[in-house]
Structures are given as C-alpha cells and as structure tokens.
Amino acid sequence: MKIRSKLANIVNQSLGAVGVHLVKCEYDLISSGFTDSCQSIVTAKVQERIDSLLSDLKSIGINDRFNTPGRLADFHRDYLVSAVKNHGGGIQYNNAIVLFSIASALSPSLIIDSGTFRGFSAWVLRRACPGARISSFDVSLQNLRIREPSVNYVQSDWFSGGPDAEDWKNSLCFFDDHVDQVKRIEEAATRGVRWAIFDDDTSVGATHQGHNSRSFPKVSFLYSDLESVEKLSWQNRGRQHDLIIDHARLASARLLVESYVRLPEISSITGCSYQLPLTLVKLRGR
Numbered sequence: 001m002k003i004r005s006k007l008a009n010i011v012n013q014s015l016g017a018v019g020v021h022l023v024k025c026e027y028d029l030i031s032s033g034f035t036d037s038c039q040s041i042v043t044a045k046v047q048e049r050i051d052s053l054l055s056d057l058k059s060i061g062i063n064d065r066f067n068t069p070g071r072l073a074d075f076h077r078d079y080l081v082s083a084v085k086n087h088g089g090g091i092q093y094n095n096a097i098v099l100f101s102i103a104s105a106l107s108p109s110l111i112i113d114s115g116t117f118r119g120f121s122a123w124v125l126r127r128a129c130p131g132a133r134i135s136s137f138d139v140s141l142q143n144l145r146i147r148e149p150s151v152n153y154v155q156s157d158w159f160s161g162g163p164d165a166e167d168w169k170n171s172l173c174f175f176d177d178h179v180d181q182v183k184r185i186e187e188a189a190t191r192g193v194r195w196a197i198f199d200d201d202t203s204v205g206a207t208h209q210g211h212n213s214r215s216f217p218k219v220s221f222l223y224s225d226l227e228s229v230e231k232l233s234w235q236n237r238g239r240q241h242d243l244i245i246d247h248a249r250l251a252s253a254r255l256l257v258e259s260y261v262r263l264p265e266i267s268s269i270t271g272c273s274y275q276l277p278l279t280l281v282k283l284r285g286r
C-alpha cells in the first residue's frame with residue numbers, strides 16, 4: 001500500500017468516529033466535467049451509440065424500449081448531483097451509462113447487484129429500473145456511502161447467503177465482486193437467471209490487470225483458445241499469481257451460455273477515463 005493510502009486510512013479511522021470519510025478525487029465527470037453546451041452534444045452521441053447497440057442486441061432478445069429521448073440526459077443530471085463523488089474502485093461514468101442502458105432495456109423485475117462497495121452500481125440500477133426489486137450483496141458493507149431507500153443491502157455472498165426461492169425468470173445479475181466469474185455463471189444458471197452483466201472481464205492476455213487468482217477464470221476464458229495451456233501465471237502489484245486451467249469446467253460452463261457480448265467502451269465519446277468495457281451474458285433457459 002502506498003504511503004498516501006496508509007496515511008488516508010489512519011486519518012479516516014479517526015474521522016470515522018464523527019461520521020466523516022476522506023476520499024481521493026478521481027478523474028471523472030465530477031472533477032472535470034464538460035460544460036452544459038458540450039453536454040447535449042455528448043449525450044446525443046452516446047445515445048446514438050447506445051441505440052446502435054440495442055439494435056444489434058435485438059437478435060439476442062433485448063428490445064429497444066429504452067429508446068426514450070431524454071432518459072440519458074436525466075441520468076447525466078442525476079449523476080452530477082449523486083452522493084458518490086469518487087468512483088475509484090467501482091464502475092465509472094462510461095460503464096455506468098452502459099449498465100444503465102442495458103438494465104433499462106432488459107427491464108427486469110428482480111436485480112442482484114453483487115459487489116456493493118460504495119453503493120454506486122446499485123444507485124445506477126435503481127435509476128435504470130425504478131420498479132425492480134434490487135438486492136445488493138457485499139461480504140462487507142463498511143464502504144457503503146449511498147444507501148437507496150428502496151434497495152435491500154445484504155452483507156453476504158449472493159449465492160450462499162441470498163434467497164433461492166425467487167422468481168428468477170425476469171432477473172438480471174450484475175457481478176462486480178472480484179469472484180471467479182465462471183463460478184458466477186454456474187450459480188446464476190443454477191438459479192435460472194437469464195441475464196448477467198460482468199465488470200472486470202479481462203482477457204487472457206490482460207490477466208495482470210485482473211486482481212488476484214480468486215477472481216479467475218473470467219468469462220472471456222470460455223471463448224479463448226486455452227486448449228494447450230495448463231497453467232497461467234502473472235504478476236499483479238508485485239505478487240505472483242497462478243491459475244490451473246480446468247478445461248472440463250470451462251467446457252461445461254460454455255454450454256450454459258447462450259450469448260456472450262462485449263459491451264461498448266465509450267471513453268472516446270465522453271472523454272472520461274477508459275475502463276474495461278462490461279460484458280453481457282445471456283444464459284440458456286432451463
């Protein structure tokens with residue numbers, strides 16, 4: 001851990017007693033946003049990109065009912081006044097827009113947000129689907145900063161601690177929890193979930209960006225040529241990580257997936273920091 005982070009932790013331990021928490025200002029719209037005159041141009045360009053995405057996704061059963069003028073502009077305005085001013089460690093503006101759009105288009109009645117952290121993804125999902133039941137899971141809720149009154153925050157893993165007697169047919173899971181993504185696919189399929197969105201779906205060549213080996217294999221591994229690979233090794237923050245490739249497991253997980261879509265990366269439109277684009281997975285029905 002860097003000295004600055006250590007110092008911030010020490011200061012925050014004292015400030016926590018009076019309900020104050022210092023956060024590092026990240027480069028995002030909040031700290032260096034575009035002006036109102038640019039905003040309408042950017043929103044129109046983003047809308048164009050999302051419309052074209054939704055039109056492509058019709059073939060896998062997503063309709064384009066999200067296509068309502070003004071929703072993205074409203075989301076942008078809400079975002080600027082949202083309580084989370086620092087999105088480091090979670091999805092940021094670009095992926096928030098994409099998550100908002102896909103969740104809106106899917107319009108699920110039940111949403112699982114796995115990996116609450118400060119509460120930003122749950123905040124996005126609430127704006128996308130005002131009528132959905134949303135449960136947000138994290139093994140520790142100590143970082144939760146924005147609490148949506150109508151979101152159910154649960155301190156546990158979604159699968160081991162969450163409900164299983166739900167109507168999963170019209171559900172969406174958002175996995176941003178640094179847990180083995182193939183395991184998340186297996187779990188979602190067990191419950192009968194049809195749609196899942198993943199953050200941090202790093203490709204095989206970019207494993208060094210993908211946290212520790214606990215968060216592997218990624219969804220992308222199901223579609224990578226790993227036949228001749230027995231073990232992947234990489235370094236992250238100076239630590240060595242190894243992953244034994246379980247070919248049989250990857251092959252059976254692949255059978256659970258009907259469609260795999262890498263969602264767009266819109267930093268070239270918004271000018272906000274690049275983040276690895278999200279992944280959309282459609283699971284086969286039972």
Ligand SMILES: C[S@@+](CC[C@H](N)C(=O)[O-])C[C@H]1O[C@@H](n2cnc3c(N)ncnc32)[C@H](O)[C@@H]1O
Nearest residue numbers: 089090091115117120121137138139157176177
């Ligand atoms: C990248 S953060 C989530 C960011 C959040 N989705 C956002 O966009 O603001 C990852 C979170 O996953 C949580 N996590 C770790 N293991 C988990 C598990 N088994 N189930 C749910 N959350 C878990 C961590 O505690 C951490 O808060």
